[in-house]
Amino acid sequence: MPKIEDKIREIMALVFEVPLADIQEDSSPDDIHAWDSIGTINLLTALEEEFNVEFEEEDVLEMLNFQLIKIKIEEKLEA
Amino acid sequence: MVVRYLTKQYLKAISMNYSEIYIGQKAEVIHQITAEDIQKFADLTGDDNRLHVDASFAKQTAFKKQVAHGMLGASFISTVIGTKLPGDGALWFSQSLEFLLPVRIGDTITIIAEVLKKNDREESIELSTVIFNQNKQKVTTGNAKVKIVAIEESQATAAQKVSQEDKIALVVGASGGIGIESTKQLLAANFKVIAHYNTHKEELQALKQSLEEPERLMLVQGDLTLTKGVEQLLNSIKRYASALDAMIYTSSPTVPNIEFQQLDWKDFQKQIQLHVEIPFLLTQQLEETLAARNAGVVFITTQSIEQPFSKLTHYTVAKSALLGLTKSLAHDLAAKKIRVNAVSPSIxxxxxxxxxxxxxxxxxxxxxxxxxxxxxxxxxQAIVFLADSTKSGFITGETIRINGGQVMW
Structure with a gap:
């Protein structure tokens, strides 16, 4: 099974239509053009489907970059 | 919390001239003997007599418990003579000793030297040197003879104290992350630095050894949660410098996150002691030393004052009080041309x-x-800017935020 972070990276590249290599540890809306409010909704929906989790509003406030998204999903999967 | 009262005698230089010494003058050092002391003494001297180092061996003797080396306790006579009476420049040329009672691990010994006689012709003094344990029993007694090496004032200034041209800064808590970096940058900005630490000497020692002129960095130890530690620090400062160009205070206790309902007033006291009480005491005791050079004093506050972090009420309250201290001192000490400022970092x-x-x-x-x-x-970088009166000479009572833009108004 691929590691969680590889999956997240893959999904982000797909949703934001950028090469996989562009998704870095600190990637955030600051450096990915398509990561705007609509991009965020698309990303969250894709992640919820892939990992079979549900994000609350307060979760979303903490999902500010790649690393933080990874931590949030790990927390959700552990719960 | 007990507010400590330090006697004004700490404002006096530690090394004395012959003429200043009087018969009946006393000085003392207090020390608690630990198992580690005994081990270190055995390692240093090679005297590993099992009566000293082996508890099970000691049990089979009349003493029942390990006994400290007699000369270990007596070594502290050297401390009294060399650092207090008469202090720097003491030339100890004779000592008699009688060991009356054993000293054991955990005993607190008080070493008292008292001037018995002055010999004007050779400028030497005779002292009684007595060591008591915590039960006021005399454990060691003897007499010392000490000559006071005359130092000409001009030489004294050059050799022992920092000359007028040298800028000198005190960094309290210099072994912490911010403290050690400030020390490095002050050295780079041509300051001599008196660096205080409590338990972590290693990194400072390495920094000292890496310097071209190691004497530019003077290391002094002291546990500032104890009155004794504060006195020790003040004494050391007096021995190294007659005036300070800057004082930077970075000491901090550990800062645990504590839920509001779990908070105890003791948690506040711990923070207030190191963030408010000790900065207050040091500034008060060093006022003249700082005034002599129109010094810059720098304290560290926190972003949490403006935008509180969770579960850190105890810390935030203490740091807010430190901000109050910063502004009040900036106002009151302006007359002495001492500037007092703060930096307020984020995490x-x-x-x-x-x-x-x-x-x-x-x-x-x-x-x-x-x-x-x-x-x-x-x-x-901000600390050194505020500390250096040639760079920030018209700034006082100010706080520089270092938070990457998290709070700005």
């Missing part, structure tokens, strides 16, 4: 925050306009 990547969850650090960085945590270098 920094230092040992003090080592226990902070990774997620909190990442979130903080992500929410910061400049997208990272404060580094010790960022904070130290």
């Amino acid at each position: 920094a990547d230092t040992d003090l925050n080592a226990d902070l969850p990774q997620k909190v650090k990442l979130l903080t960085a992500a929410k910061t306009p400049l997208k990272r945590l404060a580094a010790p270098e960022d904070i130290a």
Whole structure:
């Protein structure tokens, strides 16, 4: 099974239509053009489907970059 | 909390001239003997007599418990003579000793030297040297003879104290992340630095050894949670410098996150002691020393004063009081041309925050306009600017925020 972070990276590249290599540890809306409010909704929906989790509003406030998204999903999967 | 009262005698220089010494003058040192002391003494001298180092051996003797080396206790006579009476420049040329009672691990010994006689012709003194244990029993007694090496005032200034041209800074808490970086930058800015630490000497020692002129960095130890430790620090400062150009205070206790209902007033006291009481005491005791050079004093506050961090009420309250101290002192000490300022960092990547969850650090960085945590270098640069009166001579009562844009108004 691929590691969680590889999956997240893959999904982000797909949703934001950028090469996989562009998704870095600190990637955030600051450096990915398509990561705007609509991009965020698309990303969250894709992640919820892939990992079979549900994000609350307060979760979303903490999902500010790649690393933080990874931590949030790990927390959700552990719960 | 007990507010300590330090006697004004600490304002006096420690080394004395022959003429200043009087018959009946006393000085003392207090020390608690530990198992580690005995081991270190055995390692140093090679005297590993099992009566001293082996508890099970000692049990089979009349003493029942390990006994400290007689000369270990007696060594502290050297401390009294060499650092207090008469202090720097003492030439100890004779000592008689009688060991009356054993000293054991855990005993607190008080070593008292008292001037018995002055020999004007050779400028030497005779002292009684007596060691008591915590039960006021005399454990060691003897007499010392000490010559006071005359130092000409001009030479004294050059050899022992920093000359007028040298800028000298005191960094309290210099072994912490911000402290050590400030020390490095002050050295780079041509300051001599008296660096205080409590338990972690290693990094400072390494820094000292890496310097071209190691004497530019003077290391002094002291546990500032104890009156004794504060006195020790003040004494050391007096021995190294007659005036200070800057004082930077970075000492901090550990800062645990505590839920409001779990908070005890003791948690506040711990923070208030090191963030308010000790900065107050040091500034008060060093006022004249700082005034002599129109010094810059710098304290460290926190972003939490303006935008409180969770579960840190005890810390935030103490730091807010430190901000009050900063502004009040800036006002009151302006007459003496002492400037008092603060830097207010956001969460920094230092040992003090080592226990902070990774997620909190990442979130903080992500929410910061400049997208990272404060580094010790960022904070130290602002500290050195505020400390240096040639750079910030008209700034006082000010706080520089170092938070990557998290709070700005």
